[in-house]
Amino acid sequence: MMIHGFKSSKQDFIFGPWKxxxxxxxxxxxxxxxxxxxxxxxxxxxxMMFGDNVLRLKHECGFGIEFNAIDALKCVNKNQGMLxxxxxxxxxxxxxxxxxxxxxxxxxxxxxTTDYKGTLLGDTVTFNVIPTTExxxxxxxxxxxxxxxxxxxxLFEDELHDHGVSSLSVKIRVMPxxxxxxxxxFLRVDGVxxxxxxxxxxxxxxxxxxxxxxxxxxxxxxxxxxxxPPLFTEPNExxxxxxxxxxxxEKLEFPQFVDSKPxxxxxxxxxxxxxx
Numbered sequence: 001m002m003i004h005g006f007k008s009s010k011q012d013f014i015f016g017p018w019k020x021x022x023x024x025x026x027x028x029x030x031x032x033x034x035x036x037x038x039x040x041x042x043x044x045x046x047x048m049m050f051g052d053n054v055l056r057l058k059h060e061c062g063f064g065i066e067f068n069a070i071d072a073l074k075c076v077n078k079n080q081g082m083l084x085x086x087x088x089x090x091x092x093x094x095x096x097x098x099x100x101x102x103x104x105x106x107x108x109x110x111x112x113t114t115d116y117k118g119t120l121l122g123d124t125v126t127f128n129v130i131p132t133t134e135x136x137x138x139x140x141x142x143x144x145x146x147x148x149x150x151x152x153x154x155l156f157e158d159e160l161h162d163h164g165v166s167s168l169s170v171k172i173r174v175m176p177x178x179x180x181x182x183x184x185x186f187l188r189v190d191g192v193x194x195x196x197x198x199x200x201x202x203x204x205x206x207x208x209x210x211x212x213x214x215x216x217x218x219x220x221x222x223x224x225x226x227x228x229p230p231l232f233t234e235p236n237e238x239x240x241x242x243x244x245x246x247x248x249x250e251k252l253e254f255p256q257f258v259d260s261k262p263x264x265x266x267x268x269x270x271x272x273x274x275x276x
Contacts, residue, residue, distance in 0.1 A: 022151035046158035063122035069155035072116035127252040217242035
């Protein structure tokens with residue numbers, strides 16, 4: 001569980017032509033949450049909604065990608081899919097003695113499951129997103145390299161009336177040669193289901209693209225009888241036991257006019273950005 005009592009903060013970190021921005025502030029006020037729920041046509045939003053929190057990567061030429069709670073919730077199934085209905089009914093039956101059980105199972109995805117992979121930025125230019133077979137080099141990520149910037153930002157969290165957890169958070173680490181970002185949606189419905197939707201973003205500063213991998217994993221609790229229950233609350237630990245349901249690999253290509261060579265990028269920051 002993350003600590004929610006932090007002070008508001010905003011950090012900017014310059015990485016070559018990129019500005020990394022991490023903004024963290026208070027939970028949205030209930031009146032603002034209710035208004036937003038109406039605008040999004042959802043009965044209610046997560047208990048802890050950090051609507052002003054954001055993690056953003058922006059190139060000096062104006063394109064980039066950011067991660068925020070509101071856009072993530074726009075990717076939630078408003079009508080609830082068949083699997084979710086079945087899950088909700090099963091969960092409700094297992095909690096029939098609970099006075100809250102009928103209250104929770106509503107005609108919307110009460111788990112807030114989202115397949116959000118980030119919001120592309122840019123008024124005139126933006127990333128060109130194309131499918132790829134190229135994968136993030138996880139071995140390179142394991143290499144010991146100095147971390148020159150790290151931040152973790154919580155976007156939303158809901159404890160499902162004390163019967164589990166649904167959360168979305170994003171963290172980034174920047175090394176001298178690259179940066180790596182992980183956006184993680186984690187869902188645990190006690191006695192029923194564990195689900196993880198991970199988006200990984202990797203950038204090698206000698207390349208003119210970023211790699212983005214989306215992976216969706218899920219398992220019924222009944223299929224995890226060989227797993228120690230304490231691991232159910234540890235996303236990093238339980239991940240290896242969850243079958244992969246979907247993987248999407250993409251390249252986020254820079255606009256053609258952007259030179260990928262680090263020297264050229266450094267020079268561009270000291271000259272007028274006419275190539276942008």
